[in-house]
Amino acid sequence: MRAPARLGLYGLLLAAVFAVAFAAAGALVPEELVRDWTQQSTQTHQESHQEGAEHGHGE
């Protein structure tokens, strides 16, 4: 198979994989999980920020 055709086919495959994953995750992953994750991640972010500030000031 010639290269452009092969690459084109692979691109289509990737698009299909993306679509399937998108749909599957949307159907299977509960919304609470997403909310909790976002909260936790923001917290961690704030904590490390504080630590950094202390660290910076402490020198």
Added chain:
Amino acid sequence: MATGSETGGVRGGVGGSAGVAGGRGVEALGGAGGRGVGSLELRIGGMTCASCANRIEKKLNRLEGVTASVNYATEKARVNTPAGYDPQALIAEVERTGYTAELPPPPPSRATGRGDAGAGSPEHDAGAGSEGTGTGPVRADGAADRESGWAESSDDVELRALRQRLVVSALLAVPVIAMAMIPALQFDYWGFASLVLAAPVVVWAGWPFHRAAWTNLRHGAATMDTLISVGTSAALIWSVVALFLGTAGRPGVVHPFELTVSPSDGLGHIYLEVAAGVVTFILLGRYVEKRSKRRAGAALRALLELGAKDVAVLRDGVERRVPIEELAVGDEFVVRPGEKVAADGVVVSGTSAIDASMLTGESVPVEVAEGDRVTGATVNAGGRLAVRADRVGADTQLAQMARMVEDAQSGKAAVQRLADRVSGVFVPIAIAVAVATLGAWLGAGFPVSAGFTAAVAVLIIACPCALGLATPTALLVGTGRGAQMGVLIKGPEVLESTRRVDTVVLDKTGTVTSGRMTMSGVVPADGVERAELLRLAGALESSSEHPIAAGAAAELGGLPAPESFENLAGRGVRGGVGGREVVAGRRTLIADRSMALDERLTAAMSAAEAEGRTAVAVGWDGAARGVLVVSDRIKPTSTEAVARFRELGLTPVLLTGDHRAVAEQVAAEVGIERVIAEVLPREKVDVVSGLQREGRVVAMVGDGVNDAPALAQADLGLAMGTGTDVAIEAADITLVRGDLRAAADAIRLSRRTLRTIKANLFWAFAYNAAAIPLAAFGLLNPMLAGAAMALSSVFVVSNSLRLRTFRARADDAAPERGTLERTRT
């Protein structure tokens, strides 16, 4: 093609059959000689795998009138074009395909038309016949210089560039890695400092990977370079985004030293140490690999260096020394004792003995006289000869042999790096997983940045750092252990063959046997003292350097000098020793002098000859006084070696130019069933290809120059270190000590090294593959990524070091063997 070129006059036992060698020659790539076809060689650059070579070949072949063959291993393209074709058009086509091409540098020595494999000259049509157009730079001297000019400069330049990248990369990567791993070093804005150091590593030092990845992509292929390029680029780009658009660049941000996995804020992390570390390790692996890579063309060089450089040409009765290129067909030239014969030809005057050992391995000099053929590059061991040249330059046997070696090396399919093959599958999968990750994160409702973080993390972690070390470290340790054992392995491509080898072809003389004729039997006639027989015969034969003399001297401790000596060409020798006239030689010589052999002596001679040994009858004072037997001794370790081959699953085959009787005798003694005897030197390579056509994977063990083409053709060539330089260069493995058991060890070691490489590759990927789910779920942090990198590298190196425990069985003492002196009384 001239007949009898290989056999006429060579009585030393190199096959007895006359007749044409079937015109095996070189399969012409394009036209036959005499059609105005030009040919040239191009040096191709940028190829990363065998399919690249195929691609270039197809593109060149599409050009009108052009036939081309591209070899990945030697990085050369051999192209046949119509006369006057512009080479720049070929170069342009190669460049359009995405690679580079260059013409060879001009040879420093004067290039003349004489030895040139050109078109249409009468000498060449007569001699060249089925040899084809001589499509390589195979000529007496210019070729050797051209080859060395090419091979040396290009390889050195590449190696230097690689070393430069490696050193710079290492210097810059160390602080980057240190800062990422040690929180105490993470001062304010350390991320930007990291970027400044890491960017040149990823972009400049890693440039060869990016370039190769792009070329491969254009052809729809993926190799290790693709994996490295994608991984390190993703890491760099992500880190830049995190620094400038994310939180990673804020003062006081640190990488907490924790291996625990937690949902991380990807935009707060940079992965520069992964990128820099990967590039550095892979460059290290490549550098090690390249240094040990065999230089194609070395065999060719060694062969061509065997030829004479100049010749004493006789014109109008005047002798003049000229460079070898000026010798033409029909010229008469002189060969003095000790000199090399300049070209193939016929003896016009003089008698002498020719030492052809460098070509045939036969140690006994062969007598020649007027009308006999001689071969170029052999040594005149006797008297002055005048020879008329009938084959010069590219048509000599030596040049033909060089062509055969080159053809065999070109024809060998290149084994793609294992790592590339694995990458070819791994890369598309890793990219698909990254895309799936992105899709899943977005589909579930997570923020876009989180989705990208996870997807990029997958790409980063999929790039195994130890991948570049997997093969080179195992190879380094394996070949190092081999060198300790006296087994020199040329390169990684050799190892794959050893796994599949199922047949081993053994050259007889010098490989299974010692290659040196030694005295193995003494039969004095009734009433004759053994010591006296030895003394007289030994003294006489000492003038001709016959092995009998050496054997006698060894036993007696010294020999008297003969008063006179005469060589009776082809029949024996005669001379005076201690006042007696002594004669030694064939039966007929003794009989002619009315010295009849009695029954016992006759039986001894017949028995020896039936076993393929050489028997010499000796007589003096009117009577036959005894028979001396010389033979080539089988090495004491050969039988054991053959048994070991069988244990490894190899079928041994004995291959020799010697008489069938001798060959079968030797084979029976060492335990070999299949014997192929009376093979002309140039037919040896046909035997190997014949076996390969039967579907076998063939290993060949040899030592002589005439073994070189067969060694190159074999899937695995092993040369005895005690053999010729040419054989050593043509082979894949050299057995330094000349012990055949080492061949079995070499195969065992190679197989174990290959297994180690495969294990390394598996683990190199395994660590990273296990981390992919972590990355996909957003649980990756730089510590984990760094730890995976370090662990897999440590594992690979440690696993490779285990090869040092390989035990050679050839180190065991040679088995006790009685000598072959059967006819001692």
